[in-house]
Amino acid sequence: MVGGAGLIAVNTYASASETNETNQSGTTRLAAGAAGSTVDCPEVADSLPELSEKALAGVSDELAAMDTQVTDAYQRLTRMGTAPGAGEKVKGEVLDPLEKSRAESIGRITDSIGKSTGERPSGLDDLAACEVRAAPGGTTGNGSGDAGADGKDSGDKGSGDQGTGGDGGTPPAAGGENGNGPEATDFVDIRTVRPNVNRAPEARSGASRGSFSVDCGVNENKNYNTDNVIVAPGVTNGAHHTHDYVGNQDVNAFSNNDTFAAAGTSCDAKGDKSSYYWPVMRVQDGTQEFDQNNDGGGKEGNVGKILTAKQAEIKYVGSPTSKVVGMPKFLRIITGDAKAFTNGTANANAHFSCTGFEDKVQLTDKYPICPKGSDVVRSFAFQSCWDGQNTDSANHRSHVAFADANGNCAGGFKAIPQLTMRLVYSVPTPVIANGQVKNAYAVDGFPEQLHKPINDHDDFISVMDQNLMNQVVDCLNKGRNCGAGTPPENGNGAGKGDDDGGKGNGESDDKGGQGGNGGNGGNGKGDTGNGGATEAPAKGGTPNGQDEAKGSGGSGDEAVKSGGTAGADAPRTESTVASEAQRAQSGANPGTSASPSAVSRPEGGEDQEPAGSVNPAPQAEGSQGSLAETGSQLWPAAAGALMLCAGLVVLLRSRRHTARR
Numbered sequence: 001m002v003g004g005a006g007l008i009a010v011n012t013y014a015s016a017s018e019t020n021e022t023n024q025s026g027t028t029r030l031a032a033g034a035a036g037s038t039v040d041c042p043e044v045a046d047s048l049p050e051l052s053e054k055a056l057a058g059v060s061d062e063l064a065a066m067d068t069q070v071t072d073a074y075q076r077l078t079r080m081g082t083a084p085g086a087g088e089k090v091k092g093e094v095l096d097p098l099e100k101s102r103a104e105s106i107g108r109i110t111d112s113i114g115k116s117t118g119e120r121p122s123g124l125d126d127l128a129a130c131e132v133r134a135a136p137g138g139t140t141g142n143g144s145g146d147a148g149a150d151g152k153d154s155g156d157k158g159s160g161d162q163g164t165g166g167d168g169g170t171p172p173a174a175g176g177e178n179g180n181g182p183e184a185t186d187f188v189d190i191r192t193v194r195p196n197v198n199r200a201p202e203a204r205s206g207a208s209r210g211s212f213s214v215d216c217g218v219n220e221n222k223n224y225n226t227d228n229v230i231v232a233p234g235v236t237n238g239a240h241h242t243h244d245y246v247g248n249q250d251v252n253a254f255s256n257n258d259t260f261a262a263a264g265t266s267c268d269a270k271g272d273k274s275s276y277y278w279p280v281m282r283v284q285d286g287t288q289e290f291d292q293n294n295d296g297g298g299k300e301g302n303v304g305k306i307l308t309a310k311q312a313e314i315k316y317v318g319s320p321t322s323k324v325v326g327m328p329k330f331l332r333i334i335t336g337d338a339k340a341f342t343n344g345t346a347n348a349n350a351h352f353s354c355t356g357f358e359d360k361v362q363l364t365d366k367y368p369i370c371p372k373g374s375d376v377v378r379s380f381a382f383q384s385c386w387d388g389q390n391t392d393s394a395n396h397r398s399h400v401a402f403a404d405a406n407g408n409c410a411g412g413f414k415a416i417p418q419l420t421m422r423l424v425y426s427v428p429t430p431v432i433a434n435g436q437v438k439n440a441y442a443v444d445g446f447p448e449q450l451h452k453p454i455n456d457h458d459d460f461i462s463v464m465d466q467n468l469m470n471q472v473v474d475c476l477n478k479g480r481n482c483g484a485g486t487p488p489e490n491g492n493g494a495g496k497g498d499d500d501g502g503k504g505n506g507e508s509d510d511k512g513g514q515g516g517n518g519g520n521g522g523n524g525k526g527d528t529g530n531g532g533a534t535e536a537p538a539k540g541g542t543p544n545g546q547d548e549a550k551g552s553g554g555s556g557d558e559a560v561k562s563g564g565t566a567g568a569d570a571p572r573t574e575s576t577v578a579s580e581a582q583r584a585q586s587g588a589n590p591g592t593s594a595s596p597s598a599v600s601r602p603e604g605g606e607d608q609e610p611a612g613s614v615n616p617a618p619q620a621e622g623s624q625g626s627l628a629e630t631g632s633q634l635w636p637a638a639a640g641a642l643m644l645c646a647g648l649v650v651l652l653r654s655r656r657h658t659a660r661r
Contacts, residue, residue: 038448039074039094040342041130044106046395049121051113058112062105064235069105070130073098074448077132090132103128133342176440177284180301181451182367184437187430190354190368196361201320201407208318210476212417215484216246216267216276218312223266224280226296227253230332230459231396237295239338241279241302241444246312248275248463257330260463268484271468275461276314276421279338279444281307281378283428301447310375311424315483316417318476319384320407324415326469327462332392333400333419335382336457341449347397350456351379355424365454367441369430376427376441380458384418385409417472419460 045063076094106124114120175183203209223245232238235253245251250263265273282289287305291297318324337347351362354370355377362379370376383400390399401413409415431438442451449455464472475482 037077037132037134038342038450039070039077039098039130040133040448041070041098041102042127043339043343044102044109044124044127047121047124047127048109048394049113049117050394052116055113055116059109062109062112064232066102066105069098069101073130095130095132099129102130175437176301176442176451177286178298178301178303180447181449182437182440182442182453183450184432184435186365186367186442186451186453187369187432187437187440188363188366190357190360190370190374193357193360193363193368195359201405203320206322207320208322208324208415208476209320209479210318211481211483212316212472212475213481213483213485214267214269214272214314214316216265216272216312216314218309219244219246219266220308221266222308223249224291224306225252226291226294227251228459229253229255230334230392230461239279240296240300240446241338242291242296242306243277243444243459244280244309245275245277246314248273248461251275251277251461260330260461269468271465273463273465275459275463276312277460278378278380278421278423278458279456281309281376281425281427281441281443283307283439283441285428285439296444301451302444304441307425307427307441309423309425311422313422313424315420315422316472316476317420318417318479319403319409319415321403322409322415323477324417324473325386326466326473327386327416327464328391329462329464329466329469330391331386331400331462332396333382333460333462334396334457335380335460336455338445338455338457339449340454341452345454348454349380350454351381352453352456353377353379363453365452367430367453369432370427372429376425378423378425378443378456380419380421382419382458382460384416385413386416387412388414417476421458 044066048059051059073094077090080090080094103125106128110120110124175181224242225245226237226239226242227235228239228243229251233253233256238253246266248260248263248265250259255263260273260275263273267274282302282304284304289297289304289306292303293299296302336349337343337345340348340350345364348364350364352364352366352368353360353362353376354368354374356374357368357370358377368376383402385401385403387399387401393399401410403409403415427441428439430440443453443456445451445455462469471482
């Protein structure tokens with residue numbers, strides 16, 4: 001049965017390159033009569049049973065072939081124009097040949113499954129026929145659904161008539177720079193959206209109330225491709241739109257579990273090699289991007305300037321009803337539906353808002369127009385229940401599920417850390433006049449989906465090392481807030497780090513535990529203390545004041561006792577700065593001085609803690625600042641003071657004797 005690999009379900013859709021009009025920017029534009037239309041076919045992959053490895057290859061090949069058939073049909077549709085009697089022409093030249101080809105492929109799929117299992121699946125033949133769907137002036141719903149507590153829209157997503165082109169008639173144009181959307185009715189002023197009155201379920205006894213944040217950047221290094229290794233492994237341009245990638249840095253159509261594990265990561269916690277990827281957002285301002293003439297880009301209607309998010313907040317949260325268990329390594333999850341416009345809203349999970357207005361209903365089928373000073377927000381909440389066995393499934397959905405309205409997982413499913421993401425963008429304000437939108441922005445998508453916001457989606461492959469996943473689970477189940485950007489707790493900081501140390505929360509490789517905040521203790525594995533690893537190099541401070549530099553917390557040049565210090569090689573974080581400020585005030589670790597960014601020095605005053613620093617937590621006996629260490633430091637100081645006083649007395653007596661003479 002499909003577990004770790006998953007079924008190839010290629011979403012190959014039409015390129016807009018074979019049309020009859022080119023706009024001034026050089027982008028190929030859809031023919032006017034077809035711009036608001038699309039070819040809508042049932043998803044065969046959604047109706048397949050679990051597949052054996054033996055059947056997988058043959059079925060995958062046929063699914064890819066079927067998507068190529070849809071590509072060809074959509075390209076023929078875009079060339080139809082607005083000629084009278086186009087309905088019969090569409091039927092004869094687009095729909096009938098497409099149905100025949102799909103029926104032949106479905107037959108080969110049922111044969112392949114029958115040979116491997118001894119039983120042919122039934123009902124697939126009914127999925128051969130397709131239709132032409134015409135987009136009306138409106139959108140797929142009314143945007144009034146309340147956001148459910150599990151992050152999936154649990155309210156009314158709207159039932160607006162999507163329309164069909166049953167007779168092949170001429171639909172209205174879809175707008176947008178490339179003629180395939182978005183249009184003016186896809187936007188709404190956020191100030192007109194009503195407040196959200198839906199509330200999250202109340203946490204029960206035994207709930208996991210914590211959160212764990214990871215910092216993986218915003219794709220500053222422009223790591224893009226148009227593949228989708230989850231649904232289309234081995235197929236170049238399987239997504240037909242461009243993705244932003246953060247986290248794992250070796251993700252493409254040909255990646256696998258082995259390459260994921262060996263890859264680098266953009267995450268601060270080097271134990272997190274998970275892949276977090278989503279469709280890019282563009283503003284249709286006439287910019288010719290690097291992919292203007294490429295598959296997945298301008299060739300397929302995804303045009304304009306790619307916007308990099310200002311913030312990418314990635315956080316794992318617990319369950320309101322139970323403790324959570326760890327995610328299995330290489331778990332794949334897709335949230336949302338890239339084809340919700342044609343598939344319907346059953347799996348749609350798009351959420352849009354604006355900063356300062358996130359208490360309003362989260363929009364699912366509208367892009368928000370934000371007022372000056374406010375940014376566009378895309379947010380995602382992934383499925384939080386797992387079947388306890390599989391890392392993937394034939395349709396890439398059945399192995400995970402959303403909790404119900406009360407936060408409970410269905411029978412047999414287990415609560416796992418729920419991945420949530422919040423992307424913030426600075427977007428030029430769209431202008432709507434005379435029913436047209438200028439300076440539109442949109443999320444990349446399949447060309448036939450007309451850039452509707454309801455198609456937004458997000459993808460995730462979990463590649464955390466076991467140590468870090470254990471920390472996530474422990475943090476959530478104990479109701480703590482941990483990870484990137486959170487204050488240190490008893491030395492378990494959340495700072496950045498490289499492989500030599502400075503990694504808060506023990507986010508480490510197999511070298512052992514790393515002390516957060518440059519060595520003030522960690523949660524990593526090891527033989528001594530809270531992070532002392534016998535194999536770790538003596539490059540940094542030792543956890544909890546151990547006598548030998550067995551831990552690798554901190555990246556100083558030499559090992560020191562009494563908790564390490566963050567050396568020049570250690571990345572500086574808010575928690576590292578706070579720790580340095582505390583040491584500067586207490587006199588600990590005199591060999592390391594706080595940098596100007598760590599401590600402000602008012603003229604004539606003493607060192608001051610920076611804003612946002614925390615008071616040192618009480619130390620256990622034997623740790624940094626223990627009574628024994630304090631005494632050993634105070635006795636020499638006291639002896640020096642006595643000697644100084646004696647010297648002053650001798651000096652004064654000498655002066656008096658000289659004065660008498």
